[in-house]
Amino acid sequence: MAFQNILLEQPEPGIYLLTISRPKALNALNSATLDEIAVATDVVAEDPGARVLLVTGAGEKAFVAGADITEMQNFTPGQGEAFSAHGSRAFAKLEALPLPVIALVNGYALGGGCELALACDWIIASERAVFGQPEVNLGVCAGFGGTQRLPRRIGPARALELLCTGRQINAEEAAAIGVANRVVPAAGLRQTGLDMARVIAGMGPAAVRYTKEAVRRGAELGLAAALALESQYFGRCCATQDQKEGMKAFVEKRPPRFTGR
Ligand code: CAA
Secondary structure (H helix, E strand, O other): OOOEEEEEEEEOOOOEEEEEEOOHHOOEEEEEHHHHHHHHHHHHHHOOOOEEEEEOOOOOOOEEEOOOOHHHOOHHHHHHHHHHHHHHHHHHHHHHHHOOOEEEOOOEOHHHHHHHHHHOOOOEEOOOEEEEHHOOOOOOOOOOOHHHHHHHHHHHHHHHHHHHHHEEEEEHHHHHOOOOOEEHHHHHHHHHHHHHHHHHHHOOOHHHHHHHHHHHHHHOHHHHHHHHHHHHHHHHHOOOHHHHHHHHHOOOOOOOOOOOO
């Protein structure tokens, strides 16, 4: 499929790689790019063989340097609200994909770029990654989910410090406070993502899908309701041939051969 601002590739069966690519603007997100992210998400959602989506930025300098400031500078209140809602819708679609979505953060992940990474299920950071929510320095609050997803990931006090000061943090600090899961050398970022994706793609697909749904939906519920939800998903897994195969393989001391049924 031909896109102007992103690339969607399938480097290996079941593994998709979405690259934000607007090098002249350090991959900043304008409206057209948000639309393309939403279309690419639909493409992945409609592929029953899709197992993992990796998200990264083109070039060596930036993951995504934010929402596009040139597009936003003369916004009316109505245009501002609509643009924020536009980004939120695109990121919500990405987050709702029934498979793990992993951000490979290769450089600046600022403002809308940090928010794009936070809409992914987890983040692997290159040692060159820089995270931050500098919106207050532009006279706006975060608009693509930062005020909501950052506190849910690292707690309200740490999130508010970053959101109110605009302070940028390096990959090491991002991992220490739980923004990123791990830090890897820049040259190994893509390979680390592919290796992790391959491991996930080798697991029972329904088990991975229900795991993500249990964690994501359960986070919105009280503990008792969330545990009941987990039991439902556990039961649904037991309806799959892959559950029979996985447990039979353990008993027979051999690797499982999952088929996605
Ligand atoms: N929007 C539009 N263009 C951007 C951009 C952005 N967010 N970030 C960088 N660019 C453009 C620059 O204008 C520049 O273009 P020109 O060459 O035409 O001048 C080009 O990308 C390269 O950028 P710099 O020359 O600034 O590169 P640098 O190495 O000196 O600095 C940087 C890199 C620190 C990331 C700096 O570009 C920067 O601070 N960018 C803005 C970061 C930011 O404030 N992001 C938040 C945006 S607001 C937002 O995201 C709101 C929301 O939540 C919805």
